[in-house]
Amino acid sequence: MQTLTLNNGVPMPTLGLGVFQTPPDETRAAVMAALDLGYRHIDTAAVYGNEREVGQAIRESAVPREEVFVETKTWISDYGYDETLRGFDKSAAKLGLDQIDLLILHQALPADFDKTLAAYRALEKLLAEGYVRAIGVSNFMVDHLTALLDATTVVPAVNQLEIHPYFQQRAVLDFDDRHGIVNQAWSPIGGITFYTGEGRQSVLDDPAVTAIAGVHGKSPAQVLLRWGIQQGRSVIPKSTRPHRIAENIDVFDFTLDADEVKALNALESGRRGGPEPENVTLAAYGHILIPEA
Ligand code: NDP
Secondary structure, eight states: OEEEEOOOOOOOEEEEOOOOOOOOOHHHHHHHHHHHHOOOEEEEGGGOOHHHHHHHHHHHHHOOOOOEEEEEEEOGOOOOOHHHHHHHHHHHHHTTTSEEEEEEOOOOOOGGHHHHHHHHHHHHHHHTTSEEEEEESSSOOOHHHHHHHHHHOOOOEEEEEBTTTTBHHHHHHHHHHHTTTEEEESSSSSSSGTTTOTTOGGGGGHHHHHHHHHHHHHHHHHHHHHHHHTTTTTEBBBOHHHHHHHHHOOSOOOOOHHHHHHHTTTTTOOOOOOOGGGGHHHHHHHOOOOOOO
16 A cells, blocks of 8 residues: 655555544444455544444454554544543544544634634643654644644644645645645535535536546546546545445556646636535534533
8 A cells, every 4th residue: 555654754545534424333444344355544533433343344354454554633522622631532432442543633623713722732742652643634724724833833744634636725725735744635526515405516527537547447436546646645445335445546547647637637617515614613512511521
């Protein structure tokens, strides 16, 4: 499995399995299938409610624990220094792990940034004490990153963001590149462009994507994953279906040429699929509480 080297030297498998919206009772099978098929990186989150099943799959798999890169996220209702330390304890206990490979803040709280900073300082402490191997953020925009870098010591290793051809966030990607932060794409095959309901146009059906897929004898999903990987990003496609889990990792035997990359880059629509990061507040999203292990 190809890896990216994080800014503290830790290698992270470029491609991982995402488990957002994977029901707990399907998570063990999906993760076991992925590990069997060669995945070595799983992306979960406290708020997904399936950390326990991710941990169970890792324990039951034939793949040794140390070969699997486990990433999870602290939810906003656990922000604050002591709260975030406690949040780590809950995630680690559910996963059944003493050490988490990558722990990231799920969102910035722009209107409550002191709380976000306190949460990040807790991640710094967990890193210094070896409870996590790397720390990072998710859905942080340039203003949030600038404020974070000003006030803290450890540069985030990763920023996990909505990235697919319809929404590429170039300004954030450039900022991350300049600061040695790995861009990690959520919805890398554009899930957010089709799973949230009617009126959405799936990027998988875009004629530019299907045409390139035809040229390479690959699927639209494989083309989008390749597009991300070739631009130096980490990608974490989600599926619960073994044939798609297999399809999504079979992306290392072809290369998009410069014109194909350009054609995909030209699909930018300026339309964000997920929540506007500036509007994420405790009032809007903080009612979701993370249960004890
Ligand atoms: P993805 O781009 O991974 O798309 C997932 C959707 O595509 C699912 O509906 C899946 O259905 C379907 N699918 C999977 N493989 C294929 C394929 N080969 N061909 C056609 N359809 C396919 O979207 P996600 O939003 O799930 O993003 C991936 C991961 O990123 C998440 O699971 C999560 O770990 C993370 N994430 C993080 C967020 C954050 O705020 N930090 C927000 C959203 C996601 P099926 O399962 O039925 O195959």
